[in-house]
Structure formats: structure tokens, C-alpha cells
Amino acid sequence: MTAFYYILVGLFAGLSFVVFYTYLGYGLVAWVLVKLRGNRYQNSQPAELPHVTMVVPAYNEADYLPAKLRNCLAQDYPADRLHFLFVVEGSTDGSAEFLARQEIPNLRILSGSQRLGKIAAMNRAMSEVQTPITIFTDANTQLNTEAVSRLVSRFTEGVGAVTGEKRIQMADAESAAGSGEGLYWRYESFLKKLDAQLHTIVGAAGELFAIRTDLYEPVEPDTLLDDFVISLRIAGRGYRVEYAPDAYALERPSHSVGEEKKRKVRIAAGGFQAMKRLAYLLNVARYGWLSFQYVSHRVLRWAVTPFCLPALLLLNVLILGVLYVGDTQIPAGAARLWWGMLGAQVVFYVAAYVGYVLENRQTRLKLTFVPFYFVFMNWCVLLGFARFNRGNLTGVWEKSKRAA
Structure with a gap:
């Protein structure tokens, strides 16, 4: 006995x-390793600003589109080098008609009668993008005006993707779900800063992330975590995924615990799906620091x-x-x-x-x-x-x- x-x-x-290691220990280990190794990755503004396309998947997001469009146009990036591609396929709320009425030279619209899902929309959009940098952002988020400039500035040698920061916009009297969600993302942001200094980010924020267009690989249509899979596959090819916390997307918290539960269960299912498809990243002999962080x-x-x-x-x-x-x-x-x-x-x-x-x-x-x-x-x-x-x-x- x-x-x-x-x-x-x-x-x-x-x-x-x-x-303990999962929630606190890894952060401590990463912090110590960064202090011992130092941050070897320095950012510098490119000599010439590249052309950039902002891709916005927007299924039935007519309520958000006016504010989103104003937010995109307010970016401090040179207007002649910033292009917009809104994908509204399957929308039945007048999204395509609203966008078609806008007289914006660099605005393109991809529409259609059939809703195939966000991943199919992204795959279709990427076949149309001709700029060297693509930025993905959600229709229901607002970006700071420097977001595009700050994402682009992180594309130094060896960087294949850059993720911005997700911030939860809460009022003083928000629900516990919103408060917990905000606290979680603040801690996640802290860990991402350490990840980027140690080697690479392990998962982009779908609300705002950028990639080198030529590194995009079409994603399986049933993928639930497109941002995670896209960024990790780029990292698996030997490129770093950089973090730009000064480029952020503001999003309101979930309406209720029930809505947050629906979202998190889908994310969790997508996490297991992604781990199955990215099982090769567990090979530490080949992927080294990436495997450790992953x-x-x-x-x-x-x-x-x-x-x-x-x-x-x-x-x-x-x-x-x-x-x-x-x-x-x-x-x-x-x-x-x-x-x-x-x-x-x-x-x-x-x-x-x-x-x-x-x-x-x-x-x-x-x-x-x-x-x-x-x-x-x-x-x-x-x-x-x-x-x-x-x-x-x-x-x-x-x-x-x-x-x-």
C-alpha cells in the first residue's frame, strides 16, 4: 500500500x-532564456514601402462595413500603395451593394451567391492578390491608424508573417466573460512578446495578421483555425512569425457566456484539428526552438x-x-x-x-x-x-x- x-x-x-508549466512556468522559462540569449531580432523600416492588400472576409457584416471601411481608409500608409479586397460571398444583407456604391479606386469586391465559408473566401481572395504583402483583418474589428505601417516595418529578412495584437474593448460594467477574455488576451500578449524575442510566434491573431503573399498555401476548406495553420506552416518552412503589439485590433467581448462558449468550443475543436495536421512540428530534431515553443x-x-x-x-x-x-x-x-x-x-x-x-x-x-x-x-x-x-x-x- x-x-x-x-x-x-x-x-x-x-x-x-x-x-504550472503550461500557464506560468513556460512564461518564466521563456523570460529567462530571452534574458540569457538577448533579443537577436531587430526591426527596421524598409527602404521603400511595398504595396499592400488588406483582405477583409465579411459575410453578412453590413452593420460593420461603413466603420470598417472608414477605418481602412484612415490608415497612415501611403494611399497609392494600400489596396482593399472585401470578400462578401453569400452575403444576403446588402454588403456587396453597399461596397459597390463606394467610389474608392483601390477597392475590389469579391462576391457570389453561395456561401462557402471563410477559408474558401480567403483561398479565393489570395488568388487575386498581386501585392507582395497581404494583411488579413476581420470586418468587426477596428485597427489603430498606424497598424499597417507597423506590420510592414516588421518584415525584415527571415520574417514570413507578422501578427498584430488583439485587444478586448470593454466598458466598466462588462460581464465576467468579457473581463476574463480581456485578462486572457493581455497575458497572451505578454507571452507573444517573449515568443518573438526567443524565436517565433506560434499562432497569429486572425483579427490582424500579415504574410508575404508568395508564402501563402491554400488551406483545407474545413479548417477552423485558419490564422493558426497559415502562420505555423510558414514557420515550419523556416521563416519567423514576428509580433507587432503596437499594431492592434479592437474587438468587443462576447455577448454572453453562451456565445463565448460557442466560440471557444469551436476554437478548441480547431486546435485538435490543427495539431493533427501540424504533427510534423513535434520533431524537435528538425524544428528546434519552434518545436519547443509549439x-x-x-x-x-x-x-x-x-x-x-x-x-x-x-x-x-x-x-x-x-x-x-x-x-x-x-x-x-x-x-x-x-x-x-x-x-x-x-x-x-x-x-x-x-x-x-x-x-x-x-x-x-x-x-x-x-x-x-x-x-x-x-x-x-x-x-x-x-x-x-x-x-x-x-x-x-x-x-x-x-x-x-
Whole structure:
């Protein structure tokens, strides 16, 4: 019985380390490595600004198009070198008609009666792009006026793609879902800065990212995470994916927990789909730093840690059960330690549940929204895994509602 106890303790310690490393440890390791190695990558403005095409997939986004178009035209990039390509295929809300009425020389519209999904729209758009740099941005986001200039400035030698920063635009009284989403993206931005300084970003933000046009590879039509797959495939070809936090896209938080759940389950299913298609990046002997960053920042978070959390709770209960068998060779006082560990887990999950209840009542409590959002994200990963295993994934999905 003593040996079984120590096996359980070893498993508990191992899984605890995985959870810690995934959410905090990797950030610490990356920070130390950056301090030891230094940031070897310097940015410089190109001698001549290249022509750039902004591709905006916009299915039934008529409510956002006027503001998006004004935002695109307000960019401080030279107007004669900035081109716009709006893809509105399948839209039934007058998007194509609105854009057709605009007298903008560098504006092109791709439309059609059939909705084939965002990926098919992007593949179609890329066959039309003739500029050396392509920037993808969503119709429902607003960019800072320097966004294009700052993305372009990062395209130094060896850089194949550049991602901007996603920022969540929240009012003071936003829901817990919005608050958690904002906190999550602030931490993600911190990690991306470290990733870029260490070697490369492992996943672009679909709201705003740029690539060298000639590096684009058509993406499978059923792909759920196009930004992630496109950027990682470019990194896998030996190019760096740079980070431009001073080029950002503002987006409103999800309308409700239900809408955020819908979005995160789809992202999680897309994560498992992407990991299957990008399995070759696990070859550390070939991909080196990229493999290390990919596993540490993505694979553990998507494919390992969410399964560790319920396992830790179960292991804690099993350990207490072994202790009460009465084996005198187990150190005295161990029971107090493991009751304390179980109590800490229970308190954390109770706080998460309270956060969930308060969210449904449109009330936010800072002490509960962090555990709520943490548990919520990992629960969505488990649901996403189930969805991935069911198959029948499609690149055509229902859009999640955003807060007004």
C-alpha cells in the first residue's frame, strides 16, 4: 500500500507541474532564456514601402462595413500603395451593394451567391492578390491608424508573417466573460512578446495578421483555425512569425457566456484539428526552438492540461483513501497536507461556480471571474475535443454575437 501511495503522489506532482508549466512556468522559462540569449531580432523600416492588400472576409457584416471601411481608409500608409479586397460571398444583407456604391479606386469586391465559408473566401481572395504583402483583418474589428505601417516595418529578412495584437474593448460594467477574455488576451500578449524575442510566434491573431503573399498555401476548406495553420506552416518552412503589439485590433467581448462558449468550443475543436495536421512540428530534431515553443505554448494548453485538472481532483481523493487504510509507514501528518490540497481545489472550483452564477445574473465579482474563466476555458477544450472526435467539421459556422 505504501508503494501505491507514492505512485499516486508522484502522478499528482507530475500533473501539477504540467499545469504550472503550461500557464506560468513556460512564461518564466521563456523570460529567462530571452534574458540569457538577448533579443537577436531587430526591426527596421524598409527602404521603400511595398504595396499592400488588406483582405477583409465579411459575410453578412453590413452593420460593420461603413466603420470598417472608414477605418481602412484612415490608415497612415501611403494611399497609392494600400489596396482593399472585401470578400462578401453569400452575403444576403446588402454588403456587396453597399461596397459597390463606394467610389474608392483601390477597392475590389469579391462576391457570389453561395456561401462557402471563410477559408474558401480567403483561398479565393489570395488568388487575386498581386501585392507582395497581404494583411488579413476581420470586418468587426477596428485597427489603430498606424497598424499597417507597423506590420510592414516588421518584415525584415527571415520574417514570413507578422501578427498584430488583439485587444478586448470593454466598458466598466462588462460581464465576467468579457473581463476574463480581456485578462486572457493581455497575458497572451505578454507571452507573444517573449515568443518573438526567443524565436517565433506560434499562432497569429486572425483579427490582424500579415504574410508575404508568395508564402501563402491554400488551406483545407474545413479548417477552423485558419490564422493558426497559415502562420505555423510558414514557420515550419523556416521563416519567423514576428509580433507587432503596437499594431492592434479592437474587438468587443462576447455577448454572453453562451456565445463565448460557442466560440471557444469551436476554437478548441480547431486546435485538435490543427495539431493533427501540424504533427510534423513535434520533431524537435528538425524544428528546434519552434518545436519547443509549439509544445510549451500550444500543445500542452490544448491537448494535455485540460485533462490534468479533473485527474488531479481524482488523484487527491484516491490519496486520501489510501491514507485512511491505516498504513503506518506513510509519514504522519500527510493527511493534513492532502486534506488541505483537496480543500484548495474545492474552494477554487466553488469560486468558479459562483463566478458562473454571477455571470448569468449579469454581475461581475473580480475574486471569482478569474477562476471562472480558467475553468470555463478548460471545460470548453474538453467539449471541443468531443466535437473534434465526432468529426464533420466545417469551415462554415455560425458567428458568435459580440457585445454592442
